[in-house]
Amino acid sequence: MKRARLLPNLALWAVALFAMAPLLWMVSVSFMTPGEASSFPPPLLPAHPTIANFVELFASTDMARYLVNSLTLATLATLLSLTFNVMAGYAFAKLRFRGRDRLFRFLLTALVIPAQVAMIPLFLICKSLGIVNSFAGVLVPSIATVFGIFLVRQYALSIPDEMLEAARIDGASEGRIFRSIVLPTLKPILATLATFSFLGSWSDFLWPLIILNDSRKQTLPVALANLSREHVQDVELMMAGSVVTLLPVLLLFLLLQRYYIAGLMAGSVKG
Amino acid sequence: MNQERAAWGFVAPALIALALFFFLPVAAALILSFTDFDIYAVADIGNLRFVGLDNYIHLLETPLFWKALGNTAWFVLLGVPLSIMMSLAAALLLDNKLARFKGFFRTVYFAPVVTTLVAVAVIWRYLLHTKYGLVNWALGGIGIGPIDWLGDPHWSMPAIVLFAVWKNFGYNMIIILAGLQTIPEELHEAARIDGANAFQRLRHVTLPGLAPVLLVVSILTMAGYFQLFAEPYVMTQGGPVESTVSILYFMYEQGFRWWNLGFASAIAFVLFLIMFALTLVQLKVSERWTQ
Numbered sequence: 001m002k003r004a005r006l007l008p009n010l011a012l013w014a015v016a017l018f019a020m021a022p023l024l025w026m027v028s029v030s031f032m033t034p035g036e037a038s039s040f041p042p043p044l045l046p047a048h049p050t051i052a053n054f055v056e057l058f059a060s061t062d063m064a065r066y067l068v069n070s071l072t073l074a075t076l077a078t079l080l081s082l083t084f085n086v087m088a089g090y091a092f093a094k095l096r097f098r099g100r101d102r103l104f105r106f107l108l109t110a111l112v113i114p115a116q117v118a119m120i121p122l123f124l125i126c127k128s129l130g131i132v133n134s135f136a137g138v139l140v141p142s143i144a145t146v147f148g149i150f151l152v153r154q155y156a157l158s159i160p161d162e163m164l165e166a167a168r169i170d171g172a173s174e175g176r177i178f179r180s181i182v183l184p185t186l187k188p189i190l191a192t193l194a195t196f197s198f199l200g201s202w203s204d205f206l207w208p209l210i211i212l213n214d215s216r217k218q219t220l221p222v223a224l225a226n227l228s229r230e231h232v233q234d235v236e237l238m239m240a241g242s243v244v245t246l247l248p249v250l251l252l253f254l255l256l257q258r259y260y261i262a263g264l265m266a267g268s269v270k271g
Numbered sequence: 272m273n274q275e276r277a278a279w280g281f282v283a284p285a286l287i288a289l290a291l292f293f294f295l296p297v298a299a300a301l302i303l304s305f306t307d308f309d310i311y312a313v314a315d316i317g318n319l320r321f322v323g324l325d326n327y328i329h330l331l332e333t334p335l336f337w338k339a340l341g342n343t344a345w346f347v348l349l350g351v352p353l354s355i356m357m358s359l360a361a362a363l364l365l366d367n368k369l370a371r372f373k374g375f376f377r378t379v380y381f382a383p384v385v386t387t388l389v390a391v392a393v394i395w396r397y398l399l400h401t402k403y404g405l406v407n408w409a410l411g412g413i414g415i416g417p418i419d420w421l422g423d424p425h426w427s428m429p430a431i432v433l434f435a436v437w438k439n440f441g442y443n444m445i446i447i448l449a450g451l452q453t454i455p456e457e458l459h460e461a462a463r464i465d466g467a468n469a470f471q472r473l474r475h476v477t478l479p480g481l482a483p484v485l486l487v488v489s490i491l492t493m494a495g496y497f498q499l500f501a502e503p504y505v506m507t508q509g510g511p512v513e514s515t516v517s518i519l520y521f522m523y524e525q526g527f528r529w530w531n532l533g534f535a536s537a538i539a540f541v542l543f544l545i546m547f548a549l550t551l552v553q554l555k556v557s558e559r560w561t562q
Binding site: 008009012022038040042097100113119124127141144146149203206210229235242253257260 | 273278279281293297364365369370371372376378385386388389393395396397405437442445494500501505532536539542546547
């Protein structure tokens with residue numbers, strides 16, 4: 001019996017090592033002295049732990065600015081997504097209007113179109129609106145998303161109609177009902193959508209790469225990709241940059257993983 | 272009616288945003304793909320000409336397109352099954368009754384999914400270093416000589432697959448894990464009583480029960496893997512000898528390096544059509560299979 005228990009648990013630890021080794025190695029190398037990681041056999045722990053790489057990173061590159069850019073953009077993208085998608089998702093679930101179901105089915109079929117198809121004309125649209133190279137340009141595709149509307153709608157379907165009707169009979173306006181009855185019941189899905197939007201915006205690469213060419217406006221991933229081309233040899237410095245990029249999202253995930261995984265489940269049953 | 276007006280008030284902002292920034296661009300992409308939109312048209316729209324199917328014909332005659340298509344197909348063919356097998360294995364381990372600390376392991380396995388792609392691609396570039404990388408060091412431990420992962424055109428795509436599997440397996444694992452929990456315990460019990468061993472139970476109870484979940488997972492994973500871009504951009508810049516140029520990488524270079532926006536739109540549409548066709552094929556095959 002004991003041996004039967006040993007095997008699956010050993011396998012679990014082996015997979016955990018595979019999943020965690022790259023991240024642990026990154027943290028370890030970020031505290032090494034410059035050049036230390038480039039030796040054989042590769043050192044697993046810093047001989048003399050130092051924060052010099054982080055100091056160097058913030059002193060010699062614009063890392064602080066990129067961090068603020070990424071935080072600002074991810075926060076704004078989250079707020080936009082919460083406003084637009086939640087209103088629409090609720091209406092698709094609970095308010096009656098002509099063509100509602102046909103419209104919703106049409107939106108769902110659009111999920112098969114990869115976002116990259118839209119990118120080239122979207123760039124030209126942003127250019128004609130004069131928002132190339134601005135935060136507004138970065139944010140444009142994340143204002144409303146089919147996935148976000150779908151996520152909120154599925155959850156809002158469970159709001160009992162009687163509750164809304166009762167409020168209507170009491171004379172509450174639709175706006176009032178939305179604010180004081182619907183929003184509180186939607187709280188869990190709001191957390192899910194917020195987590196998705198924030199992480200999605202933080203990690204987004206291709207669109208910010210296309211739309212931002214002023215280096216002062218770059219986001220962390222775009223800046224990191226550029227830095228890693230200039231500083232190929234500076235392993236320790238680059239690992240410090242990766243730590244700065246990954247730390248916020250990993251912390252956010254640890255705090256909100258329950259909501260994130262709930263959204264993932266809802267998204268996968270869309271078929 | 273009052274509710275009807277209010278409802279439009281609620282959906283209109285999102286619909287307008289989607290129409291302007293998604294549906295209009297998709298339609299425009301189709302039109303653009305029939306034009307010679309290039310750097311001169313960016314400067315002055317008067318230089319734009321309709322060229323019919325020329326972009327598509329030119330695309331089929333471009334060797335790098337076929338190379339990119341082949342590379343992407345190789346990435347999908349190798350990466351999707353490996354990725355799903357890894358997810359399935361991890362899910363089965365977490366579903367095992369003898370497993371301990373399940374919550375902890377689930378979080379650990381899922382962590383790579385939420386990481387920022389560019390940042391972890393930078394890490395893996397060093398992990399895959401021929402001389403100082405941990406991967407070759409570990410392989411050396413079991414007697415396998417150093418592999419020039421990102422410098423050898425035969426190994427560059429497998430290296431990116433390894434990275435992609437690491438990054439993504441936790442995602443499908445969660446979905447498969449939920450699927451496993453919907454298979455009734457009685458089925459396992461009945462099979463056990465009939466004398467089926469663990470492998471036979473996996474083959475005849477677990478996998479058939481998971482079939483619908485595995486179909487969804489394979490369609491979503493395939494669609495995701497066809498959109499390969501940031502990995503080669505960060506890790507190999509498409510090299511060595513163009514062995515990691517993907518369709519999207521090709522599109523990005525054509526569109527935003529050479530400003531052949533009409534041509535690049537045609538590439539985007541071809542990618543879309545291929546993904547769409549393959550999804551239909553998968554659905555059809557599974558229909559026949561389940562009948």
